[in-house]
Amino acid sequence: MSSIHLEPQDLPDVAPHNHGRTMAAWVTNASIAVGALLMSIGFAISFAPLLWVGGAIAIIGSIAGGVLRALGHGQSLG
Template identity: 60%
Template sequence: MSSVHLEPQDLPDIAPHNHGKTTAAWVTNWGLVLAALLASVGIAIPVHALTFAGIGVAVVALAAGAALRALGHGQPLS
């Protein structure tokens, strides 16, 4: 049994109803999954061009997610 007692005011706010279910979240997530796959295969084989391609895909995925969020396809900042 835990000895920690949390009061209601100590709990975080409830996540919005669409948390993680936006276009920006999906594009960023799948882009980073692809980037990790490319980079890990590039490290395992080793093929440096594939590793750097994975890093490049990660940068593009993060930029695309930020752009989609700025265009209103992501979670609001409020």
């Protein structure tokens, strides 16, 4: 048995109902996953252009997710 006892005020806030279910989150995660997949294939077959394309997709997708969040399609900060 644990000797740690948590009081209700010590618990973290409940996550919002749409946590991770926003357009910005989906675009960011999908683009990073596709970019990582292309980069790993490019690495495995020693094809540098595929590495660069995969990296570019991951970076552009991350920027697109940030833009979508700024436009109101993501989780609010507060």
